[in-house]
Amino acid sequence: xxxxxxxQFQIVNxxxxxxxxxxxxxxxxxxxxxxxxxxxxxxxxxxxxxSRAMVPGRLQSAAELVYEFVATTIRSTAGAEGMRxxxxxxxxxxxxxxxxxxxLIPYTFTVTSHIIVTLALALxxxxxVLIYGLYRHGLHFFGLFAPKGIPVYILPLIVCIxxxxxxxxxxxxxxRLFANMLAGHITLKVFASFIxxxxxxxxxxxxxxxxxxxxxxxxxxxxxxxxFLQAYVFAILTCIYLNDAIHPGH
Amino acid sequence: MADGTRDKGERQExxxxxxxxxxxxxxxxxxxxxxxxxSERGDDTRQTTDASGMARGFRLSTxxxxxxxxGAGLGWLLDRWLGISPWGLIVFLLLGxxxxxxxxxxxxxxxxxPTVND
Numbered sequence: 001x002x003x004x005x006x007x008q009f010q011i012v013n014x015x016x017x018x019x020x021x022x023x024x025x026x027x028x029x030x031x032x033x034x035x036x037x038x039x040x041x042x043x044x045x046x047x048x049x050x051s052r053a054m055v056p057g058r059l060q061s062a063a064e065l066v067y068e069f070v071a072t073t074i075r076s077t078a079g080a081e082g083m084r085x086x087x088x089x090x091x092x093x094x095x096x097x098x099x100x101x102x103x104l105i106p107y108t109f110t111v112t113s114h115i116i117v118t119l120a121l122a123l124x125x126x127x128x129v130l131i132y133g134l135y136r137h138g139l140h141f142f143g144l145f146a147p148k149g150i151p152v153y154i155l156p157l158i159v160c161i162x163x164x165x166x167x168x169x170x171x172x173x174x175x176r177l178f179a180n181m182l183a184g185h186i187t188l189k190v191f192a193s194f195i196x197x198x199x200x201x202x203x204x205x206x207x208x209x210x211x212x213x214x215x216x217x218x219x220x221x222x223x224x225x226x227x228f229l230q231a232y233v234f235a236i237l238t239c240i241y242l243n244d245a246i247h248p249g250h
Numbered sequence: 251m252a253d254g255t256r257d258k259g260e261r262q263e264x265x266x267x268x269x270x271x272x273x274x275x276x277x278x279x280x281x282x283x284x285x286x287x288x289s290e291r292g293d294d295t296r297q298t299t300d301a302s303g304m305a306r307g308f309r310l311s312t313x314x315x316x317x318x319x320x321g322a323g324l325g326w327l328l329d330r331w332l333g334i335s336p337w338g339l340i341v342f343l344l345l346g347x348x349x350x351x352x353x354x355x356x357x358x359x360x361x362x363x364p365t366v367n368d
Contacts, residue, residue: 161349162349162352164317165356167324168320168349168353171319172309172317172353175312176309176312179312230305233305
């Protein structure tokens with residue numbers, strides 16, 4: 001067993017899929033876990049919706065709970081009009097949540113611990129906001145950068161700052177999820193390797209190893225919370241950004 | 251705002267009878283309850299989970315870092331394209347810092363985001 005805490009984030013190529021230019025595109029362990037997440041979500045929702053009972057069973061209740069949760073989040077942050085983005089936000093939320101939760105199982109790979117994945121998700125949100133905002137409001141969308149009631153002489157400065165603030169969104173959006181998952185998994189791994197190291201150091205070591213063991217148990221619970229919280233934060237920020245596209249600059 | 255001015259007007263006239271006094275007491279009780287509610291809710295969330303506080307702190311720090319990074323990146327690119335090194339980097343780093351601070355204040359709810367609520 002590798003004690004290197006970074007080893008768990010290694011990308012392993014399974015088999016090549018295509019070749020673009022000089023770069024070979026391979027089916028990696030990351031891709032495999034994404035596919036697994038999609039399969040799990042689909043199976044969960046299909047099984048939940050299969051019975052269509054008036055009085056829902058356990059699975060149907062869970063599926064309805066997820067639906068209601070995302071729908072309430074969208075309605076409260078982006079308004080009723082935001083519901084047209086429901087499939088998008090629901091997909092993001094369930095995908096990130098499932099991928100995070102799968103990553104908590106030992107010996108699995110955490111897809112969201114790679115910034116390229118989270119950045120791709122954040123950029124999808126960013127360009128959705130930009131394109132939909134321009135499509136819906138035309139150039140009026142750029143009114144987002146000029147808040148009302150600002151004196152004319154500092155307006156250029158404010159517009160510059162607002163544009164930078166807007167451009168920084170995908171970065172903070174993606175780094176938050178990525179760094180949380182990366183840091184959490186490294187911490188878990190480091191403390192777990194303490195158990196193995198202490199445990200091999202005689203009877204006193206075994207007694208001492210209970211301390212990091214207790215910590216790892218606590219950290220696992222914390223990571224479970226973080227996995228959910230970060231998926232929720234990602235979804236709610238998506239809603240807030242979409243709200244800008246729907247109602248720019250009041 | 252409107253409540254404050256109305257109450258100031260009421261305070262000047264003396265409480266002439268029991269009914270008016272009890273009505274005013276009731277109104278005061280309602281307003282205290284109303285004012286108490288959000289602060290109590292805030293206390294609850296702060297006590298229940300350290301993790302949500304950590305997530306909040308994390309969110310604020312990433313907002314600041316993202317602003318500075320974008321400013322620096324944009325300034326560097328402008329330097330390269332326009333050949334005005336190092337002025338683009340200097341100006342946009344400062345602007346990026348300002349944008350980062352603005353992001354943080356918005357995320358913390360100190361500055362009202364003009365786009366979120368109308």
